[in-house]
């Protein structure tokens with residue numbers, strides 16, 4: 001990956017090093033706990049770690065929660081329980097994200113993801129759909145243990161919206177710019193917004209802050225997906241849209257959503273995620289240049 005892209009994401013990995021290590025441990029233990037079955041689920045779940053993503057959704061949860069915690073500073077004992085809860089929440093959201101990718105690969109009949117063979121191809125559709133459901137259910141088990149009914153409700157609504165978005169896309173492709181943005185919102189931004197909102201809620205934020213962080217997640221998610229479509233050459237065919245310009249506009253909106261917060265390390269790292277998205281857009285030019293050499 002391009003150096004500039006690495007810098008911004010790396011800074012988040014370094015900043016959240018301890019929490020992300022705990023998250024990996026938690027995910028491993030969680031998935032190992034559901035291996036009581038005739039089929040070697042251990043083998044199935046190795047896939048989960050083999051195609052390890054960037055953990056962007058957990059990062060959004062942890063930074064949003066941390067930002068709120070830095071405002072409402074709490075005692076040390078309380079802070080430790082709080083971080084444990086945030087890691088549980090981040091694990092649940094990463095599991096939901098992975099479950100959605102497993103289902104997406106079945107729908108798209110994809111054979112590879114992140115240069116790894118997909119679960120549907122490695123095993124088959126039957127195993128993949130059920131393993132996706134299992135991972136998804138486990139996420140709600142974690143939510144249940146957290147005992148935050150408001151968060152469980154937001155998560156359920158989020159998945160409902162993601163599924164509706166996918167169904168709409170299968171039935172008919174977007175006809176105009178508004179429909180396209182609504183689709184990007186449902187498919188990618190809603191889950192990112194949910195990560196930010198739920199991170200804020202678990203850290204005890206008020207409605208204004210929950211809403212600001214939720215908006216940040218939406219605008220960041222749309223910018224992220226616009227750049228993804230740009231890099232994958234998925235330019236909509238039915239109407240004219242400058243993907244790079246729109247990504248810039250949504251990134252600016254996301255930046256504005258954070259203006260209500262005072263400067264802090266958490267805010268700085270949320271802004272670094274926007275820099276990461278902006279730097280990603282250069283990858284295409286580099287790829288092109290490499291092809292021309």
Ligand code: FPP
Pocket residue numbers: 096097099100101103104105108110136159162163166187188
């Ligand atoms: C990738 O799109 C797909 C998504 C980001 C979301 C897919 C959502 C669902 C299948 C519904 C939700 C289901 C659950 C269980 C939570 P893409 O195919 O454009 O991108 P890709 O290149 O990453 O495959």
Ligand code: MG
Pocket residue numbers: 104105108110
């Ligand atoms: Mg796909």
